Amino acid sequence: MKIKSGSFNGFLRYIFSMSLSAAFLALILIALPLTEQVSSSVKYDLVNKKDLYWAKEYELELKVEETQYFDKDIERTKSIIQKRLRIAGVEESSISYEKEGETNIIKVFVQTSKSKYLVDPLVKSPYLVRIVTRKEDFDYADTEDVLAPYLEENYNQTAFTRKDFRNVHITKLKNSANEYSYFAIFKTWPWKTEWEQFLQEYGGLTVGISIDGFVSPIQIPADQSIFAASISATEKENADMIGILYNSGIIPLNYSTKSEKEIEPNIAQVDYIKLTQGILLAVVLIYAYLLLVEKTPNHILLKSGLATVLTVSAWIAYLKISETPVDIFLLAIHIVTIIALIRIITENTESRIIVTVLVALLASICSIFGGGYVRIFAYDLLTVMIIANIALSISIPYISNIRKSLKI
Amino acid sequence: MTLIDNLLQNWSRYEIYMELSLLAGIFVVTIFTIFLTTKSKKISLLSMIALLLTAISNLLGIFLTNLIFSITITEVFRTIPVITALLVISNIGILVGFYLSKKDAKNFKIESIRREYLSDSIKQTVFLILLGSSIFLFSSVQTKSVTSISILSTLSSIWFTYWISKYILK
Numbered sequence: 001m002k003i004k005s006g007s008f009n010g011f012l013r014y015i016f017s018m019s020l021s022a023a024f025l026a027l028i029l030i031a032l033p034l035t036e037q038v039s040s041s042v043k044y045d046l047v048n049k050k051d052l053y054w055a056k057e058y059e060l061e062l063k064v065e066e067t068q069y070f071d072k073d074i075e076r077t078k079s080i081i082q083k084r085l086r087i088a089g090v091e092e093s094s095i096s097y098e099k100e101g102e103t104n105i106i107k108v109f110v111q112t113s114k115s116k117y118l119v120d121p122l123v124k125s126p127y128l129v130r131i132v133t134r135k136e137d138f139d140y141a142d143t144e145d146v147l148a149p150y151l152e153e154n155y156n157q158t159a160f161t162r163k164d165f166r167n168v169h170i171t172k173l174k175n176s177a178n179e180y181s182y183f184a185i186f187k188t189w190p191w192k193t194e195w196e197q198f199l200q201e202y203g204g205l206t207v208g209i210s211i212d213g214f215v216s217p218i219q220i221p222a223d224q225s226i227f228a229a230s231i232s233a234t235e236k237e238n239a240d241m242i243g244i245l246y247n248s249g250i251i252p253l254n255y256s257t258k259s260e261k262e263i264e265p266n267i268a269q270v271d272y273i274k275l276t277q278g279i280l281l282a283v284v285l286i287y288a289y290l291l292l293v294e295k296t297p298n299h300i301l302l303k304s305g306l307a308t309v310l311t312v313s314a315w316i317a318y319l320k321i322s323e324t325p326v327d328i329f330l331l332a333i334h335i336v337t338i339i340a341l342i343r344i345i346t347e348n349t350e351s352r353i354i355v356t357v358l359v360a361l362l363a364s365i366c367s368i369f370g371g372g373y374v375r376i377f378a379y380d381l382l383t384v385m386i387i388a389n390i391a392l393s394i395s396i397p398y399i400s401n402i403r404k405s406l407k408i
Numbered sequence: 409m410t411l412i413d414n415l416l417q418n419w420s421r422y423e424i425y426m427e428l429s430l431l432a433g434i435f436v437v438t439i440f441t442i443f444l445t446t447k448s449k450k451i452s453l454l455s456m457i458a459l460l461l462t463a464i465s466n467l468l469g470i471f472l473t474n475l476i477f478s479i480t481i482t483e484v485f486r487t488i489p490v491i492t493a494l495l496v497i498s499n500i501g502i503l504v505g506f507y508l509s510k511k512d513a514k515n516f517k518i519e520s521i522r523r524e525y526l527s528d529s530i531k532q533t534v535f536l537i538l539l540g541s542s543i544f545l546f547s548s549v550q551t552k553s554v555t556s557i558s559i560l561s562t563l564s565s566i567w568f569t570y571w572i573s574k575y576i577l578k
Contacts, residue, residue, distance in 0.1 A: 075421050078420035078421070082422050086426070092483035095420050269548045270546065271547075275546045275547065279539070283539075285538050289534055290531070329551040329554075332543050333487065333555065336555070337494060337495070339539060340498065343535060344499075344501070344502060347528075350509035351504065352505070355497075355498050355501035355505065357441065358438060358441060359497065359498065359501075362434055362437075362493060362494060362497060365433040365434055365437060366430060366490055368433070369426050370486075373487050374487055377487055377491075
């Protein structure tokens with residue numbers, strides 16, 4: 001039986017259009033609010049980040065004499081704590097210095113959805129690192145004093161501190177039990193021959209690494225090839241947190257936590273359902289205005305409208321399916337921005353490349369220099385811009401196929 | 409002053425440097441890219457003015473919001489310069505795109521792009537007002553403030569840029 005190539009192509013086009021239509025419809029249904037209630041077997045609920053937020057105010061008491069570098073040291077301490085929080089992705093933080101009588105206090109405010117167990121050490125620990133060696137006449141195996149091997153005063157101090165190492169790399173290595181666990185590898189400057197001499201001197205012996213006065217023993221390999229300290233982290237996020245503590249700068253002052261107070265987080269609230277209704281109404285009004293007042297051609301409005309619906313639906317559907325926690329107020333701002341951008345690049349085809357490039361550059365700069373919400377916004381914007389361009393590229397052949405299939 | 413005092417007291421130097429780098433980065437990279445693609449000093453100058461106006465209107469917007477409505481300026485407000493820059497850059501992008509597509513055409517005059525720029529700016533204005541209103545009705549004070557300041561700053565920057573383009577694009 002012969003099949004006419006024209007009708008076969010038409011059939012393929014029809015199948016392609018129907019498959020795409022079904023996929024689009026599924027995306028839209030998943031993205032719409034409350035559609036999670038349609039199916040009991042699959043969870044399509046948007047995970048609101050507001051339930052994950054917590055806020056805390058820490059008071060750090062500085063243990064230091066006031067010297068000529070005091071103000072500089074305080075500024076540096078504030079900067080390093082803020083850098084740690086920024087790298088960890090903490091949404092909001094502020095740091096101030098106060099003098100209460102004779103006591104010097106740094107106040108740190110944190111509001112975040114990140115785990116409390118990960119954020120707490122970033123603020124509370126100065127993470128003062130020093131390499132120590134064992135005292136010859138001290139009994140580290142004394143069963144009556146189990147804490148003795150962990151206290152810095154029971155060791156000889158060396159001149160090596162964190163500033164003698166260019167980087168501390170956190171990675172997984174095989175431990176003595178032949179299993180992979182996290183280690184901190186200390187990488188020194190190539191010209192630091194003292195460190196090489198130290199490794200040679202203590203090759204095959206146990207030394208210690210003191211962090212805030214608490215010592216962890218380290219066995220230096222006999223071949224002095226590597227200086228790797230085992231770290232107490234089983235999960236990647238814990239290991240990353242330790243990496244931040246090691247590599248965000250050296251705090252010049254010692255401090256302790258004077259107090260920490262949980263406070264009620266202040267989060268911008270948005271009604272997701274009402275917001276969706278509002279945005280849908282606004283989009284309908286905008287397109288009516290463009291059609292009736294601006295006399296924008298139908299095909300441009302159709303293309304722009306379809307690309308907008310697809311992009312927003314695909315983005316929300318992704319957030320729902322991946323159960324990614326989202327700030328609804330930020331999502332609202334995102335949607336407004338992306339709707340505006342799609343209209344611009346659809347109606348002004350000659351500007352599509354330059355607008356996309358400029359937006360991508362802006363988002364990249366914000367990802368590098370921005371912190372908190374700005375960084376979250378920028379990361380998501382980059383992803384949504386990619387989705388928008390894909391949606392726009394799909395919309396054009398899709399509309400053309402549908403027109404051919406329906407002969408309109 | 410309270411706002412500036414608050415900023416200086418509660419921000420570390422690291423935070424101030426990062427914020428300045430962010431704003432300077434957006435400014436320099438945008439202008440550089442526009443100059444590289446258009447090779448036009450006039451368009452680059454206009455873009456420069458638009459971005460500077462954006463920064464001024466942002467500062468003014470945040471300051472007035474704090475002063476008149478006594479709304480606490482939180483971390484969320486730091487998204488305002490980014491959103492505004494994004495919307496203004498997309499507006500300039502239209503101008504640049506149109507310029508690039510027409511500059512090699514016969515009888516091209518740089519003033520002609522003002523007409524297209526006006527039409528696009530009107531559309532963008534209506535679009536942003538309607539879209540902003542939709543969020544304004546259903547959001548918290550903070551989100552309302554962020555959206556309003558961003559949109560008003562964008563519009564003031566767009567229209568001032570259009571007005572000044574009369575003197576630059578000739």
